[in-house]
Amino acid sequence: MNEATPVRRRSTVRINTTSDQRINDSKTQSQYQPYKDAAWGFINHWYPALFSEELPEDKVEGIQIAGIPIVLRRVDGKVFALKDQCLHRGVRLSAKPMCFNKSTITCWYHGFTFDLDDGKLSTIVANPDDPLVGTTGITSYPVEEVAGMIFVFVREDDFPLEDVPPLSSDLPIRFPENSEKFPHPLWPAAPSLMDEGAVALGMHRTGQSNWRIACENGFDNAHILVHMDNTIVHALNWVLPLGILPNHEEPITLIEDEDGPKGMMQWLFTDRWKPVLENEALGLKIDALNGRFYRTSVVMPGVLMVENWPEEHIVQYEWYVPITDDMYEYWEVMVKVCPTDKEKAAFKHRFDRVFLPMCLRGFNDCDLYAREAMEEFYADGTGWDAEQLVSTDISPITWRKLASRWNRGIAKPGKGVPNATKTSSIRLRRLAEGKAPGYFVQKIEDVNSY
């Protein structure tokens, strides 16, 4: 060794320390380290991509999930999904869709053409004899379409297709098949997206917070305080407690059946949880008339089910689909089984007039701003150490642990994708133009002007 050259350390990073005087002490935190690492989401899971009606025949759309840009195209009714990042020089195929036949999509820049089915590079427009043709391609993603929703299995490039699990393993548990295991004496069996005749009505929009902050809000039993003044609560005179406290040694039961979804069920509105209706010190008392019983459960990769909500025979599903580490696509979907067109029309009628404006907006708007209010505390990573959790937070802690166990992979930070670089000049210019960064690709609208 040359003694004259000093040995130097690499530049080091700061390490946070954690106090032991709280529920999420360092030992508990280490149990959910994989969850803390999942800022860009969990990968190798099924996520909703679009409502069916957002992708009519022959349309091409570009979105981003867990740092992976995805292009979708519908041909003869069937939906295909490929990585929306050209093999050649990374352009998004969906920015200016170009399709010359029913089985391929072509990159509008230099003509690399990919098979919709498996992503293989099948030709290059002006260079069909290039030796690269047929030897390589882009990743394809399995697609399922149910009850008016398109789901994509967002996988790592080398996740084997034969290992892809069925969609049902990433959807909430179903009833009545689970009614014995999870009895619900106060309401009828909740419908499922997979039920015959199921109709899903809802909306999706971009929230500006990490997907985990969003997801944890959905089943946080102390957060219902934020809904105290929502219009629908007062209009319908609902008894919405100030909060709900765990009151049993097993307030939450894990859902871990071999081939089914993995998640947890909260025994709300049983003796395992105590609704708090009064705070004397603050002079607060809920004295509404109409009981509004519901129950929340969550399964991987972060799918909320609110049974018996907002009224009987309807269930509300939510997804918090990671886009980047600081944005998620918030999906709010109500499902009802409507065997006849008449029932379907009635559901749609009530959805448009009441549920959409007063529940999905109104009530859930509250959740959206509450999550964004938490984002900055967690954005630099220190919030996960600094938070001081209490007994009701058994819900997020249980979720973090189960997610650490049952995830099929931790998404890597997006590579070469929109909004991975927070300060890129394009991002800043678009912001200046009033276009918030989000879920959909920025399309080239007019080919002759810019």
Add this chain to the structure above:
Amino acid sequence: MTGTAQHRVTLAFSDGVEHEMAVDPGGSVLEAGLAAGLPLLHQCRSGSCSSCLATLVEGEAATLPGCSSSLLASERAAGQRLLCVTGASSDCRFALPYDSKVGENRAVEGHAFVNAVERVAADVMRLELELAEDCWFEFRPGQFIQIKVPGTDQTRSYSIASTPAELPKIELLIRLLPGGVMSEWLLGQAAVDTALEISGPYGAFFLQEASKAPVVMIAGGTGLAPMMAMIDVIRARPGRKPPIHLSFGCQSAEGLFHGEAIALRSMWLPSLTVTTSVDRGPAPDGVRIGNPVEAVGADGPLDPETVAYLCGPPGMIEAARRHLQALGVAPGNIHAEQFVAS
């Protein structure tokens, strides 16, 4: 015929890449291969470290006169050879237990800083290092590095317990031996920020390509280190995870360590089962009395495709090989790293 004629030797890497070359009489296959520029794993070049292990699949090849090999008779009978001390007695063919790209992780020399030194059991230290600016390498989980013991001219080898993704950090688990030079340094002088001279990576013991075949890992004492690295890498691999049985054993309860780290892995990896054993009691809750070898296959037959990794003292490795072969595991699927106390 030995020693008189040149023979043609074919080396077949596990990824299908093959090379044919001539081996001179009296010369070793390893030397001939390295001279031909092949990426062959090796280290001591004297028949003791097992880095150059290969399986003779055709022809005849014997230990060169005047050399000795650390292989057991049973291993030799199964076709295993250490290429550094093996000559060709006829045209022959060897299968290498690694692919043609492994040798590209060539060993480098450089420095690493001590980040932490911590006693984790009566006779085990955890040493966390961080590669200095002058040193970078890639490695496969299971491989080891060498450290020059400060103030001496001795080097010691230790398997890496952390994963390549954690580089530049490296975690080692080191057994304390009364009077051992490294042990004395660790107990007496080791301090955070000390720069150590290291080299690596070395070794032909590493995690094989992803497959669905069940995995058995038997670790004696600090033989746990490479298993921790392999488990963490399997956990991060895409696709359905194979069932893994880790059987970890120590002499007594005072020798047990890493209980929490192992418990976390079983929490995060549903396909991982762990058995912990101590040779002699008393045994804490959940720990069995007995050796870690017998714990494997105790509750049912093994899948014939099982891939096994063994790391520990020579006696344990030999017992484990015999036990696993009796349970139907193919000799070629048993990968072992033995360590000699020093």
